[in-house]
Amino acid sequence: MKRLLFLLALAASFAVQAQHTMTVDMAGPTVRIEPTMYGIFFEDINFGADGGLYAELVKNRSFEFPQALVGWIPFGDVTVRDADPCFDRNPHYVRIVNDGRRSRAGLDNEGFRGIGLEKGRKYRFSAYVRTPEATPMKLSVELVNGNAENLLRQEVEVAGSAWQKVTAVLESPFTDARSRLRVVLATPGAVEMDHISLFPVDTWKGRENGLRRDLAQALFDLNPGVFRFPGGCIIEGSDLATRYDWKKSVGPVENRPLNENRWNYTFAHKAAPDYFQSYGMGFYELFLLSEDIGAEPLPVVNCGLACQFESREVVPLEELDAYVQDALDLIEFANGDPSTAWGRVRAEMGHPEPFGLKMIAVGNEQWGEVYPERLERFVKAIRTKYPAIRIVGSAGPGPAGEQFDYLWPEMKRLGVDLVDEHYYMPPEWFFANAARYDGYDRQGPKVFAGEYASHDHASGKANNYLSALSEAAFMTGLERNADVVPLATYAPLLAHVDAWQWNPDLIWFDNLRMMRTPNYYVQQLYGMNPGNDVLPLRMDGKPVAGQEQLYATAALDAATGEVILKIVNASAVPQSVRIGFEGLKKRRIVSGTCTYLQSDDLQAVNTLDREPIAPRIRPVAVGDREVSLTLDPNFFGVYRLQVR
Numbered sequence: 001m002k003r004l005l006f007l008l009a010l011a012a013s014f015a016v017q018a019q020h021t022m023t024v025d026m027a028g029p030t031v032r033i034e035p036t037m038y039g040i041f042f043e044d045i046n047f048g049a050d051g052g053l054y055a056e057l058v059k060n061r062s063f064e065f066p067q068a069l070v071g072w073i074p075f076g077d078v079t080v081r082d083a084d085p086c087f088d089r090n091p092h093y094v095r096i097v098n099d100g101r102r103s104r105a106g107l108d109n110e111g112f113r114g115i116g117l118e119k120g121r122k123y124r125f126s127a128y129v130r131t132p133e134a135t136p137m138k139l140s141v142e143l144v145n146g147n148a149e150n151l152l153r154q155e156v157e158v159a160g161s162a163w164q165k166v167t168a169v170l171e172s173p174f175t176d177a178r179s180r181l182r183v184v185l186a187t188p189g190a191v192e193m194d195h196i197s198l199f200p201v202d203t204w205k206g207r208e209n210g211l212r213r214d215l216a217q218a219l220f221d222l223n224p225g226v227f228r229f230p231g232g233c234i235i236e237g238s239d240l241a242t243r244y245d246w247k248k249s250v251g252p253v254e255n256r257p258l259n260e261n262r263w264n265y266t267f268a269h270k271a272a273p274d275y276f277q278s279y280g281m282g283f284y285e286l287f288l289l290s291e292d293i294g295a296e297p298l299p300v301v302n303c304g305l306a307c308q309f310e311s312r313e314v315v316p317l318e319e320l321d322a323y324v325q326d327a328l329d330l331i332e333f334a335n336g337d338p339s340t341a342w343g344r345v346r347a348e349m350g351h352p353e354p355f356g357l358k359m360i361a362v363g364n365e366q367w368g369e370v371y372p373e374r375l376e377r378f379v380k381a382i383r384t385k386y387p388a389i390r391i392v393g394s395a396g397p398g399p400a401g402e403q404f405d406y407l408w409p410e411m412k413r414l415g416v417d418l419v420d421e422h423y424y425m426p427p428e429w430f431f432a433n434a435a436r437y438d439g440y441d442r443q444g445p446k447v448f449a450g451e452y453a454s455h456d457h458a459s460g461k462a463n464n465y466l467s468a469l470s471e472a473a474f475m476t477g478l479e480r481n482a483d484v485v486p487l488a489t490y491a492p493l494l495a496h497v498d499a500w501q502w503n504p505d506l507i508w509f510d511n512l513r514m515m516r517t518p519n520y521y522v523q524q525l526y527g528m529n530p531g532n533d534v535l536p537l538r539m540d541g542k543p544v545a546g547q548e549q550l551y552a553t554a555a556l557d558a559a560t561g562e563v564i565l566k567i568v569n570a571s572a573v574p575q576s577v578r579i580g581f582e583g584l585k586k587r588r589i590v591s592g593t594c595t596y597l598q599s600d601d602l603q604a605v606n607t608l609d610r611e612p613i614a615p616r617i618r619p620v621a622v623g624d625r626e627v628s629l630t631l632d633p634n635f636f637g638v639y640r641l642q643v644r
């Protein structure tokens, strides 16, 4: 045994000694990296919006689910009504009657797999109320923990028969991820209530109707260059009636109509019958988030097709104008002067300045002739009215194959600016495709790598280190080809641990905590270190795209004068690499740091309690014109080398 261990150690030490030489040409031709390069894609899947990023804690606050009391546990005399409603597009409300004999009548809300409350944190309760009674009525608003103890009660007065908004700020006396909100009619008589809402006061940027602070911060921390939203299949809908209609997602939040969520019944073994879209985080909030995180917005609109995985529903060409108009109106909503119809809607919502929209995607993962036939109408109309807007078309659901081969020439014929490619493929594919774009046509439309993730089926598609490392390796090829691929976004972004449909996902959360996956940290390392220009980097005269299981790219950060090297060693043994810098003239390398991910366990994952896979940083010894690196096994490092 001892002898075997000795031989293994000896073999490993020989492996270290095999030194590779790479060269970075500081004076060679460069490729510009657009600031949009590394971005994020948000879709309401896995309870990503309602129950996730959107900070509303009450499910079915407007009583508009098909069964109006889903999410609510009524007690005493509670009925659902719609006569003389408060909101015409959300007409249902509840009537609570306390007949004086029962001490209690009211209802609990269960939230999204519970309500996450934290001790000492403040929550804003609000509701629209009225009472037919002559005397003021009292509501008791209560926070109930997972043991059914109503540990906080606060009274709210209701007076008058006209609908009015009441609010109260409650400070939670406990921490519990599975709490409930309870509303009790404490005085005899009747009260009617609608749009019953509970938000943390300290949302992201403190906005009412805002976003969950920790999740929005995690997005900000990726330093994303582009923000694609709101889907994904969700823009297509299971049928056209349930497609994402952006116009329904703007204006007063209380009057945005409910929509079914496309992901509710998609996977039979993970059905989520209570998955609907409140549109509370609608297009206005998504544009605002884009602005907050410093990313270029990239909205996606329906092209006149329902999700082709689920339906064959197609808008006839003679009826397509309304859909084309929706796209034009969206550009006006984002960029129009407040004197325009849709610019005014935006201004009235609180943002008179334009959002500065530069790109729009028409369709998601479409295929077949039905797609280019429809896309053509959009391209003509957008080019005529908004010639500066870049248009994104689709190459279908996969990275190759019949549809892909059909759609690419069609996209060129239609003259779209970017083609959205999607790949959910195994780690081996990502490692093997680091040179995918080296031979791409430099003259045609650019590529938007709009949805990708490494799916390690053997692990149940875990967000494990293997998947992250393979993405890091693949992304060196995106960066090397930044002239072809100016935008790239991992997918999906968010997943609730108790309510997800699709994995892997970049960020997981429960009602109180969140977890950044190894894949998140890969995206972050790229997003925080994009550089401005790709520098030629070669090993044996070739780009480093998998030789000896090494992957590498080099970029220049013009602001700091640093060279940024991104290197993956996907081998199970350490590797030595000497990197020489040519064309430095009188400059030299003066210092360096390395931020890196490494694990000997390719199956390692992060959890809500622990993130064993997270970036670490160390200094790098540098020579004047070279660096000699020992790359640990399963290693992804970002080196920032100061050149003066």
Ligand code: AHR
Pocket (backbone or CB within 6 Å): 043, 045, 231, 232, 233, 234, 364, 365, 397, 451, 491, 492, 502
């Ligand atoms: O990211 C999840 C889904 O994958 C997207 O909605 C769709 O575009 C793709 O099929």
